[in-house]
Amino acid sequence: MSVRFALLGLLAQRPRHGYELHAAFEAVMGGEVNWDVKPAQIYSTLARLQESGHIVEEIDGTDGEGADRRVYAITEKGQTDLVAWFNTPVTREHQRDEVFAKLMLAIATDVAKPRHVLQIQRARLYQDLHALTVQRSKVDPQKDLAHILLLDSAVMHIEADLRWLDMVDARLDEIKRQPLPEPEMRPRGRPKKIVDS
Amino acid sequence: MIIQTENLTKIYGRGETAVTALHHLNLSVDAGEFVAIMGPSGCGKSTLLHLIGGLDRATEGRVWLDGHELSKLDDTRLTEMRRRKIGFVFQFFNLIPVLTAIENAALPLILDGVKQAEARATAIEWLKRVGLAGQLTQRPDQLSGGQQQRVAIARALVTEPALIMADEPTGNLDSRAADEIVGLLRHVSAEWRRAVLMVTHDPRIAAYADRIVFLKDGTIIDETRLTGDGTGEAERVRVKVATL
Numbered sequence: 001m002s003v004r005f006a007l008l009g010l011l012a013q014r015p016r017h018g019y020e021l022h023a024a025f026e027a028v029m030g031g032e033v034n035w036d037v038k039p040a041q042i043y044s045t046l047a048r049l050q051e052s053g054h055i056v057e058e059i060d061g062t063d064g065e066g067a068d069r070r071v072y073a074i075t076e077k078g079q080t081d082l083v084a085w086f087n088t089p090v091t092r093e094h095q096r097d098e099v100f101a102k103l104m105l106a107i108a109t110d111v112a113k114p115r116h117v118l119q120i121q122r123a124r125l126y127q128d129l130h131a132l133t134v135q136r137s138k139v140d141p142q143k144d145l146a147h148i149l150l151l152d153s154a155v156m157h158i159e160a161d162l163r164w165l166d167m168v169d170a171r172l173d174e175i176k177r178q179p180l181p182e183p184e185m186r187p188r189g190r191p192k193k194i195v196d197s
Numbered sequence: 198m199i200i201q202t203e204n205l206t207k208i209y210g211r212g213e214t215a216v217t218a219l220h221h222l223n224l225s226v227d228a229g230e231f232v233a234i235m236g237p238s239g240c241g242k243s244t245l246l247h248l249i250g251g252l253d254r255a256t257e258g259r260v261w262l263d264g265h266e267l268s269k270l271d272d273t274r275l276t277e278m279r280r281r282k283i284g285f286v287f288q289f290f291n292l293i294p295v296l297t298a299i300e301n302a303a304l305p306l307i308l309d310g311v312k313q314a315e316a317r318a319t320a321i322e323w324l325k326r327v328g329l330a331g332q333l334t335q336r337p338d339q340l341s342g343g344q345q346q347r348v349a350i351a352r353a354l355v356t357e358p359a360l361i362m363a364d365e366p367t368g369n370l371d372s373r374a375a376d377e378i379v380g381l382l383r384h385v386s387a388e389w390r391r392a393v394l395m396v397t398h399d400p401r402i403a404a405y406a407d408r409i410v411f412l413k414d415g416t417i418i419d420e421t422r423l424t425g426d427g428t429g430e431a432e433r434v435r436v437k438v439a440t441l
Contacts, residue, residue: 123421129404130423137380155401162400170237 003037003045005085008078011055015073018043030150033135046072054078103168108180114172122165129158199359199392200226200249204258207244218244220415221258228359231386231393233403236412242396245412246362249394250283251275263359280309284353286382288365290345292337298324299333302351309356316355323351327381343374350381354389361385363395367402379405
């Protein structure tokens with residue numbers, strides 16, 4: 001996900017300072033434990049948004065030492081693109097699956113056992129699930145339901161991944177028996193001239 | 198160690214129709230450890246619980262429960278062990294419908310010859326500890342699924358057993374009650390220091406344990422440690438939400 005639209009959303013709420021944006025972004029996204037974004041990334045995104053005319057920098061009075069206090073504010077262009085973002089469904093690239101790639105290549109080469117690939121993935125998913133469960137148990141649903149829903153999203157995705165691993169495990173022998181996907185090789189070079197005899 | 202198995206094997210039937218339900222299985226569970234057993238149907242998890250619980254005898258290999266080797270015990274001693282050293286929690290609660298929460302929870306003590314007054318007092322104490330102070334005189338049909346399972350857990354704890362065995366304890370509960378019950382089981386191991394052995398097919402429930410043991414075709418094919426030092430303290434792990 002690009003961070004830019006989240007920042008535009010925060011600026012649509014009101015103009016803000018750079019460091020305030022960093023803190024606000026992390027707070028909205030479930031805290032540092034769930035999305036640890038480097039301040040440098042925030043600042044470089046803000047620079048790009050400024051360049052593309054989505055935000056402007058304004059002077060908002062002076063600080064204790066008489067220096068200008070700068071805030072960022074959203075422009076009309078920023079507002080328009082923000083609305084478009086809200087109105088566009090999010091695409092998830094489910095098929096760009098590294099576990100699938102590892103599995104196929106484990107079957108194709110002899111570098112690792114496919115079942116082992118599945119086992120280490122499964123172990124990691126359970127450890128992640130445990131950590132999420134612990135985190136979730138510390139959040140108060142009366143005060144921070146949004147945070148719980150974020151964690152629930154992660155939990156449900158992990159449950160789905162585990163179900164898939166179990167399914168693959170059950171059919172691994174079958175997969176190994178089938179030929180590996182190979183690309184169709186088309187003939188190279190110039191086509192031969194057909195000469196009428 | 199509360200549970201220790203060595204080469205544990207169980208074969209049902211004979212000759213051509215013999216089925217090996219468990220195959221030289223080695224497992225150990227310590228006091229205060231919460232272990233989840235997972236595996237496809239037919240993997241041997243029920244057989245494992247039955248052998249550890251003294252409900253069946255091994256074909257080969259040995260089981261120790263709180264230091265006692267089960268194969269050396271006769272039926273009477275085995276029954277006594279089961280009553281005193283193990284508390285069972287089942288999927289369908291298995292409470293007696295005509296008895297109140299107190300009467301259900303007190304039952305194992307009454308069966309063990311404890312005086313009525315003392316048994317009731319202990320039962321009330323445990324029912325309060327599992328959060329049922331307001332439901333003591335209610336019958337199962339007046340309780341929710343989660344509350345019934347709490348009575349079952351109190352009942353499992355009244356004899357101060359070393360081991361709690363739970364067979365799909367959340368199988369009959371909605372997800373909210375399920376989380377409460379498995380959270381309570383975690384408390385039983387982490388705070389009250391019992392060994393807890395739980396069979397489950399639900400990954401979200403298994404994730405509450407210290408360790409998950411994966412069974413397939415009667416053997417352990419994998420084990421995953423979920424907590425750092427196994428005493429119930431969870432590590433604070435940074436989890437990257439990879440889907441975003």
